[in-house]
Amino acid sequence: xxEVKVQKRLMTSDGERDLKVDFWLSPxxxxxxxxxxxxxxxxLLRLIAGLDKADKGRIxxxxxxxxxxxxxxxxxxxxxxxxxLFQDFALFPNMTVRENLSFALQSKEDSYLIDQLLEExxxxxxxxxxxxxxxxxxxxxxxxxxxxxxxxxxxLLDEPLSALDIETRLKLQKLLQQLQVKYEMTVLxxxxxxxxxxxxxxxIIKIDNFEAQVxxxxxxxxxxxxIQSQIHALEAIxxxxxxxxxxx
Numbered sequence: 001x002x003e004v005k006v007q008k009r010l011m012t013s014d015g016e017r018d019l020k021v022d023f024w025l026s027p028x029x030x031x032x033x034x035x036x037x038x039x040x041x042x043x044l045l046r047l048i049a050g051l052d053k054a055d056k057g058r059i060x061x062x063x064x065x066x067x068x069x070x071x072x073x074x075x076x077x078x079x080x081x082x083x084x085l086f087q088d089f090a091l092f093p094n095m096t097v098r099e100n101l102s103f104a105l106q107s108k109e110d111s112y113l114i115d116q117l118l119e120e121x122x123x124x125x126x127x128x129x130x131x132x133x134x135x136x137x138x139x140x141x142x143x144x145x146x147x148x149x150x151x152x153x154x155x156l157l158d159e160p161l162s163a164l165d166i167e168t169r170l171k172l173q174k175l176l177q178q179l180q181v182k183y184e185m186t187v188l189x190x191x192x193x194x195x196x197x198x199x200x201x202x203x204i205i206k207i208d209n210f211e212a213q214v215x216x217x218x219x220x221x222x223x224x225x226x227i228q229s230q231i232h233a234l235e236a237i238x239x240x241x242x243x244x245x246x247x248x
Contacts, residue, residue, distance in 0.1 A: 018210060019044070033191070034190070084158075085147040085157045140164065
């Protein structure tokens with residue numbers, strides 16, 4: 001069980017606002033976090049990861065307390081068994097793709113994961129390249145693979161697939177599902193893609209007016225017309241690919 005009950009003062013374009021979060025999550029599930037820009041989605045991930053500190057409240061993962069303002073408990077990020085995929089990738093520029101994954105590996109017994117993830121993310125031919133030699137999408141795939149190779153108890157993803165084409169995005173969604181089940185990870189993922197949320201998420205945290213609400217169904221979190229508009233947009237993209245195939 002994960003308990004997050006925190007409050008954090010944010011500076012917004014409209015002045016100071018308090019992000020207020022109070023929820024319990026079942027372990028070993030994928031939870032999507034959504035909401036308008038600037039409402040605190042990334043801040044929530046940073047609070048859980050220990051990269052930022054809440055003003056009030058507590059964060060518990062299982063029997064472990066990661067943060068408790070009343071008891072002056074604030075575990076450092078490295079003391080929390082957590083993986084974090086940033087929007088800016090945060091790859092080591094002096095390491096190749098393979099070396100970035102190897103650096104994050106927690107146990108030599110899991111070294112097979114490197115080859116598996118390189119294959120599944122389509123990075124085998126790029127494994128000896130440095131981040132500066134990769135496109136934005138390739139860097140994002142590398143960052144995702146590096147986060148997954150750690151097999152964290154809690155995996156935090158900040159729009160991890162947004163820069164990828166549809167085929168690669170669907171493939172990585174499937175990979176994320178497989179690894180989440182295999183290693184019993186709890187995943188919290190920021191996403192604006194309603195269809196991605198519907199496919200991956202067991203629960204949805206929607207932040208509205210700087211307060212969080214938990215939903216069990218995508219249709220409860222979003223109006224049906226919004227869901228339909230994304231379906232139509234996806235269909236249009238597929239139709240365009242059929243009529244304008246990629247040159248070989």
